[in-house]
C-alpha cells in the first residue's frame with residue numbers, strides 16, 4: 001500500500017540528489033557541509049553503541065557522528081536511493097559497508113531486532129502518514145532501554161508542511177506535531193534554527209515506557 005507515493009518521492013529525490021549537479025553533500029540534502037547541524041545531532045549521543053540513521057542519504061551524518069563522538073559508535077544506515085547507499089559503502093564509511101541497506105524505511109523498521117540500537121535517527125516526514133503509527137511502534141521497540149530515538153525534521157520541510165496543513169486547520173510547529181499523540185507527549189523538545197528535534201528516551205527496565213499503542 002502507498003507504494004506509488006513512495007516511488008514518486010524517490011524519483012523526485014533521486015533527480016535532485018543525483019541529477020546534473022555534482023556535489024558530495026547533495027545526496028544527504030545539502031549544498032554545503034552542515035557542520036553546525038551535525039554537531040547539534042552529535043550532542044544527543046551520550047554513550048557508546050549502535051547508531052542508525054533511517055534515511056541516511058550517503059551517510060555523511062553517520063560519519064560525522066562516528067568521527068567526532070567521544071564514544072565509540074557502530075553506524076548503520078538505510079536509504080531507498082541505491083546510488084546514495086553505494087556511495088556510503090564505497091566512499092563515506094567503507095569499513096562499515098555491510099551495515100548499509102537499500103530499503104524503504106517503512107519496510108526496514110519491521111525487521112529491526114528488539115532493543116538493538118542505542119540511537120535511532122528518524123524523520124517522520126519520510127513515511128506516508130498512514131504508515132507512521134506502525135513505523136513508530138517498531139522504532140521504539142528496536143531501541144535499547146537506556147537508548148534514545150531522535151525524531152527530527154528539517155525546518156524547510158516543516159515550513160512547507162505548516163502551509164499545507166493550515167487548510168486542514170492543523171498547526172505544525174515542530175517535529176512532535178507530525179507524530180502520534182502518545183509519542184509527542186513523551187518527547188523532550190529541542191529547537192534549532194535549521195532542524196526541529198524531539199528526543200524519546202527509553203527507560204531501562206520498561207519495554208516501551210508503558211506507551212499504549
Ligand SMILES: C[S@@+](CC[C@H](N)C(=O)[O-])C[C@H]1O[C@@H](n2cnc3c(N)ncnc32)[C@H](O)[C@@H]1O
Nearest residue numbers: 028029055056057061079080081103104105126
Ligand atoms: C535530507 S536526506 C537526510 C540525510 C541524513 N539523514 C542527514 O540528515 O544528513 C533524506 C534522505 O532520506 C531518504 N528517504 C526519504 N524517504 C525514505 C524512505 N521512505 N525510505 C528510505 N529512505 C528515504 C532520502 O532518499 C534521502 O536520502
